[in-house]
């Protein structure tokens with residue numbers, strides 16, 4: 001089965017076709033690498049927010065420290081949505097260590113004093 005992808009590595013957005021070992025449509029090696037990874041185990045970085053303890057209208061923006069398998073996004077979001085962070089929160093502070101044993105942390109992307 002031919003898989004059609006749009007490369008998201010850069011804004012050019014090349015249309016790539018993956019047919020088993022045959023990959024076409026990419027215009028650079030980063031696109032080839034993306035297509036290989038995407039056809040086997042698609043990865044994504046998640047960005048979201050977490051609630052802050054004792055605050056009704058304030059959330060802390062977070063992201064995964066590295067990419068996670070696309071199929072785990074929903075499960076990771078369930079964990080992110082359950083926690084409440086405690087102030088003060090430093091930039092890049094680990095709020096969830098090794099989420100779901102994926103070897104990836106959930107870290108803050110903003111300092112909240």
Ligand code: SF4
Pocket residue numbers: 007008009010011012013014025026027028029030031032
């Ligand atoms: S294949 Fe290369 S040039 Fe094309 S979108 Fe991907 S990274 Fe950009």
